[in-house]
Amino acid sequence: xxxxxxxxxxxxxxxxxxxxxxxxxxxxxxxxxxxxxxxxxxxxxxxxxxxxxxxxxxxxxxxxxxxxxxxxxxxxxxxxxxxxxxxxxxxxxxxxxxxxxxxxxxxxxxxxxxxxxxxxxxxxxxxxxxxxxxxxxxxxxxxxxxxxxxxxxxxxxxxxxxxxxxxxxxxxxxxxxxxxxxxxxxxxxxxxxxxxxxxxxxxxxxxxxxxxxxxxxxxxxxxxxxxxxxxxxxxxxxxxxxxxxxxxxxxxxxxxxxxxxxxxxxxxxxxxxxxxxxxxxxxxxxxxxxxxxxxxxxxxxxxxxxxxxxxxxxxxxxxxxxxxx
Numbered sequence: 001x002x003x004x005x006x007x008x009x010x011x012x013x014x015x016x017x018x019x020x021x022x023x024x025x026x027x028x029x030x031x032x033x034x035x036x037x038x039x040x041x042x043x044x045x046x047x048x049x050x051x052x053x054x055x056x057x058x059x060x061x062x063x064x065x066x067x068x069x070x071x072x073x074x075x076x077x078x079x080x081x082x083x084x085x086x087x088x089x090x091x092x093x094x095x096x097x098x099x100x101x102x103x104x105x106x107x108x109x110x111x112x113x114x115x116x117x118x119x120x121x122x123x124x125x126x127x128x129x130x131x132x133x134x135x136x137x138x139x140x141x142x143x144x145x146x147x148x149x150x151x152x153x154x155x156x157x158x159x160x161x162x163x164x165x166x167x168x169x170x171x172x173x174x175x176x177x178x179x180x181x182x183x184x185x186x187x188x189x190x191x192x193x194x195x196x197x198x199x200x201x202x203x204x205x206x207x208x209x210x211x212x213x214x215x216x217x218x219x220x221x222x223x224x225x226x227x228x229x230x231x232x233x234x235x236x237x238x239x240x241x242x243x244x245x246x247x248x249x250x251x252x253x254x255x256x257x258x259x260x261x262x263x264x265x266x267x268x269x270x271x272x273x274x275x276x277x278x279x280x281x282x283x284x285x286x287x288x289x290x291x292x293x294x295x296x297x298x299x300x301x302x303x304x305x306x307x308x309x310x311x312x313x314x315x316x317x318x319x320x321x322x323x324x325x
Contacts, residue, residue, distance in 0.1 A: 033066050105322065120267055131206060157202065
């Protein structure tokens with residue numbers, strides 16, 4: 001064999017071996033439990049979705065997918081844990097739009113959202129709704145905006161804390177409509193809603209799924225859904241655009257990721273399994289009952305969503321003058 005051929009064989013052989021190893025790994029996958037990291041507490045939207053998808057994928061794949069709640073630091077503890085896991089397909093991440101918010105909200109992170117994860121599938125969306133206390137003299141979103149414009153700094157809103165969609169939605173509204181609302185942060189969106197019911201704050205943006213009971217009971221008034229379409233569980237409430245405010249869109253979206261360098265064959269397998277799960281009527285009904293709307297998307301669509309939303313949130317945070325923590 002000539003010297004050039006020997007050199008060619010020597011350079012190609014390791015690549016062929018690695019490729020064969022990846023194929024063998026994908027063919028035997030999974031052969032042990034798979035951890036599904038969810039960077040938020042038990043009982044929240046990401047937990048409900050994460051547990052549902054873990055159970056469904058486990059049934060389809062004949063595997064044991066174990067939900068692993070790792071809340072803390074605005075979701076960043078769980079995100080860092082998943083980012084540092086071995087890229088072998090046995091650690092997955094189900095997270096919300098927090099992955100696109102954190103890069104602009106925190107000065108130092110133990111992970112790089114753009115480099116440390118590979119997208120598997122866009123999963124679902126939960127629409128937010130803008131609520132007011134019934135004592136607020138506004139029956140529509142435009143009336144609320146007019147009331148706030150006539151009384152700068154006198155109306156306030158509650159949120160689940162700095163950087164949450166409850167908070168950033170109001171910062172976006174203030175920027176779009178040139179109004180001034182006072183931010184009152186709480187330790188969780190549910191606490192903010194209870195404060196709204198009690199009259200401590202005038203307005204709260206919160207997930208439709210977690211506010212239906214209070215809306216139906218007349219304890220709060222829903223003015224607009226912050227999504228491109230009306231919420232199936234709240235069809236009588238207009239979108240913000242229908243209510244007269246353009247570009248006021250702030251849903252909570254969810255995606256599944258794996259650590260970067262996870263074999264492409266495993267990512268493709270998982271994407272196929274998620275697609276199959278999302279097509280199952282029983283699974284879709286389970287999500288709908290929890291107020292979660294399936295929003296399936298490919299890895300490329302999820303990557304585009306994260307990129308675009310990261311830029312959008314960065315602009316909102318900059319306009320609001322929020323400083324990284």
